[in-house]
Ligand SMILES: [Fe+2]
């Protein structure tokens with residue numbers, strides 16, 4: 001006979017019963033800091049956008065780049081809404097006080113990111129419509145995930161690093177002055193959101209049954225595949241804006257790898273899990289954008305990628321940039 005899981009109480013009176021030591025206590029303190037930093041660093045989106053528009057005399061972008069930027073920002077825009085929904089869901093459902101505070105603070109940030117981007121896009125004369133297949137697939141997969149751990153890893157540790165990658169590329173290539181300054185504020189907030197995943201995910205993973213664990217990894221592999229497709233969907237737009245697609249791809253992988261490293265450290269990994277992630281990242285980068293620029297047909301392309309996975313240090317430069 002299977003034992004039925006006890007339904008959680010509506011008011012969690014036992015919220016403070018657990019005694020936390022070591023890593024758990026440290027994670028709780030980090031999460032508490034996320035909330036307080038969210039409060040002290042909150043910015044007024046309406047005032048900031050108005051100030052930047054005035055400073056730069058409006059939104060200035062050459063007409064040939066407008067469409068490409070719109071397409072990239074549409075992905076970020078709907079991603080912000082998804083992040084808002086996920087963080088509000090987490091704030092409602094997760095119980096430890098500090099993690100709940102961090103998720104609540106994130107929901108407040110994401111609401112601001114969403115409306116400010118909406119207002120910025122209105123200045124570009126654009127209202128985003130439906131997303132391309134892979135990008136919308138990623139958001140659907142996260143929003144419909146049947147476990148909080150999937151939502152947390154999907155949004156905080158996979159999508160947020162990609163958003164940070166796109167912000168960094170837009171700023172590095174000075175795509176549009178108002179946006180570049182605005183994104184500095186987004187970046188500061190998004191970096192805090194990754195902390196929620198890093199610090200709370202270990203608790204959720206610890207509670208999973210073996211069946212749930214297998215299902216979690218299967219889900220995550222599906223996400224990795226979709227994310228690669230999502231980046232490739234924007235390849236033409238990256239080129240129009242002068243972002244070398246290989247550079248975007250490599251930086252995105254490096255940012256995700258850094259998030260995975262932080263998570264592994266929090267879980268007391270001795271480096272083995274991180275090493276597997278590094279090898280997967282290296283193989284994916286070489287498969288899609290080989291460093292030597294040579295085009296190979298299958299199966300040589302696959303062999304080349306697998307060989308790259310064995311090399312040490314090929315992600316080092318991207319990792320330094322990503323940090
Ligand atoms: Fe955001």
Ligand SMILES: [Fe+2]
Pocket residue numbers: 083110160189190193
């Ligand atoms: Fe975020």
